[in-house]
Amino acid sequence: MSLTEALLSQGSSTGTIFGALLVCLVIYxxxxxxxxxxKGEKYPPxxxxxxxxxxxxxLNLKKTYISLCELAKKYGPIYTVHFGPRKVVILSGYKxxxxxxxxxxxxxxxxxxxxxxxxxxxxxxxxxSNGENWKEMRRFALAxxxxxxxxxxxxxxxxxxxAKHLKEEFEKNEGKPFETTLPxxxxxxxxxxxxxxxxxxxxxxxxxxxxxxxxxxxxxxxGSASVQIYNMFPWTRPFVANQKRIVNxxxxxxxxxxxxxxxxxxxxxxxxxxxIAECFLIRQQxxxxxxxxxxxxxxxxxxIDRVIGRRQPMVEDRKNLPFIDAVVHELQRFANVAPLGSAxxxxxxxxxxxxxxxxxxxxxxxxxxxxxDENEWETPDSFNPGHFLNKQGQFVKKDAFLPFSAGRRSxxxxxxxxxxxxxxxxxxxxxxxxxxxxxxxxxxLDLTPVVGFTLNPVPHKLCAVKRFQN
Numbered sequence: 001m002s003l004t005e006a007l008l009s010q011g012s013s014t015g016t017i018f019g020a021l022l023v024c025l026v027i028y029x030x031x032x033x034x035x036x037x038x039k040g041e042k043y044p045p046x047x048x049x050x051x052x053x054x055x056x057x058x059l060n061l062k063k064t065y066i067s068l069c070e071l072a073k074k075y076g077p078i079y080t081v082h083f084g085p086r087k088v089v090i091l092s093g094y095k096x097x098x099x100x101x102x103x104x105x106x107x108x109x110x111x112x113x114x115x116x117x118x119x120x121x122x123x124x125x126x127x128x129s130n131g132e133n134w135k136e137m138r139r140f141a142l143a144x145x146x147x148x149x150x151x152x153x154x155x156x157x158x159x160x161x162x163a164k165h166l167k168e169e170f171e172k173n174e175g176k177p178f179e180t181t182l183p184x185x186x187x188x189x190x191x192x193x194x195x196x197x198x199x200x201x202x203x204x205x206x207x208x209x210x211x212x213x214x215x216x217x218x219x220x221x222x223g224s225a226s227v228q229i230y231n232m233f234p235w236t237r238p239f240v241a242n243q244k245r246i247v248n249x250x251x252x253x254x255x256x257x258x259x260x261x262x263x264x265x266x267x268x269x270x271x272x273x274x275x276i277a278e279c280f281l282i283r284q285q286x287x288x289x290x291x292x293x294x295x296x297x298x299x300x301x302x303x304i305d306r307v308i309g310r311r312q313p314m315v316e317d318r319k320n321l322p323f324i325d326a327v328v329h330e331l332q333r334f335a336n337v338a339p340l341g342s343a344x345x346x347x348x349x350x351x352x353x354x355x356x357x358x359x360x361x362x363x364x365x366x367x368x369x370x371x372x373d374e375n376e377w378e379t380p381d382s383f384n385p386g387h388f389l390n391k392q393g394q395f396v397k398k399d400a401f402l403p404f405s406a407g408r409r410s411x412x413x414x415x416x417x418x419x420x421x422x423x424x425x426x427x428x429x430x431x432x433x434x435x436x437x438x439x440x441x442x443x444x445l446d447l448t449p450v451v452g453f454t455l456n457p458v459p460h461k462l463c464a465v466k467r468f469q470n
């Protein structure tokens with residue numbers, strides 16, 4: 001090919017690409033112009049979007065929740081931000097989020113399912129589904145969670161039993177530094193397994209190790225910048241390696257889960273289901289389908305020793321352990337595990353705080369804006385159990401404590417999670433003093449979270465030193 005031919009060919013390709021981009025730009029501007037004039041309504045304010053890119057130029061996709069909190073300071077508790085061509089209304093602060101999720105629970109009741117979560121379960125399940133499928137699955141889950149222990153004595157017994165196994169696992173390290181993430185995750189997983197499968201995994205089980213690690217990896221990848229771009233521009237999927245890794249991880253986990261389910265099918269007794277999974281199998285057959293500063297540690301130990309001594313902590317002890325109750329609540333507030341909350345979608349045209357929001361609009365209630373709301377917490381950016389204590393040292397509930405979200409799409413496992421956190425925490429602090437490894441000071445511990453769909457602690461080692469001999 002001659003130089004002239006090459007230049008002509010290049011010019012032709014460039015012209016084609018430029019033409020396609022021009023068409024996209026015209027369509028985008030027309031869409032923005034048309035929507036802004038719709039009904040002459042007053043829409044939530046926000047930064048002016050660029051064509052196609054929206055507000056990506058002012059967002060840090062590695063820490064999206066921080067960028068959105070900063071924008072809330074400028075535009076107020078309800079504002080609009082454009083993730084590429086996708087318009088999202090952001091709610092910030094306790095009052096506006098409570099008004100939307102609780103007072104207008106029905107109107108803000110649908111889940112906004114982004115492409116990556118649709119890849120997860122194709123619109124089925126509980127967390128990322130809508131309509132009758134969601135209603136039926138949530139009813140089934142809540143009813144069977146109660147039947148198999150959530151919020152009841154049986155649930156407490158399961159957690160206490162697992163807390164003993166966890167304690168024994170910690171003791172194996174004889175006070176030496178060890179990685180805490182995996183055993184803690186296995187303990188939580190075993191509580192769920194006991195309720196779902198009526199069984200548990202040994203801490204040495206490598207299959208469960210791999211499932212947990214895949215889960216952690218998927219949480220991290222789901223919040224990655226490339227996956228966020230994919231959610232905004234679904235046509236980029238062939239170029240997003242993280243999307244492929246997430247799906248492959250999920251397929252492997254589903255394969256292992258299928259092995260467990262197939263084992264249950266072989267011994268299934270429809271008259272005596274042992275767990276939620278067997279209940280679901282029976283239903284299918286019928287339907288022919290589905291870290292603290294030292295002073296706070298001392299206070300925790302003192303309260304445990306005074307109220308409980310060396311006997312096994314029980315859920316009923318909670319009312320007599322106000323400081324520990326406050327610490328546990330403050331842990332959840334300060335840890336801020338799900339800063340972005342879970343996306344909602346309006347089921348109808350709605351007016352909120354004087355602004356018009358169209359039916360089908362994506363709405364993100366920023367839970368971090370509640371848990372770090374300066375109007376609700378005395379020291380929002382510091383760990384402070386005093387947020388949940390009155391002057392007499394009694395535990396006090398706070399309306400702005402919403403780590404599990406609110407309204408009809410709040411976390412269905414909230415009561416089980418609260419029971420687990422309290423019993424695991426109290427049992428471990430009853431038996432151990434946790435310290436950094438030798439040569440590492442408290443100030444050297446990195447509390448910067450690993451940002452994904454949720455915030456997780458960085459891998460770290462601690463020493464679990466027994467407080468007394470058995």
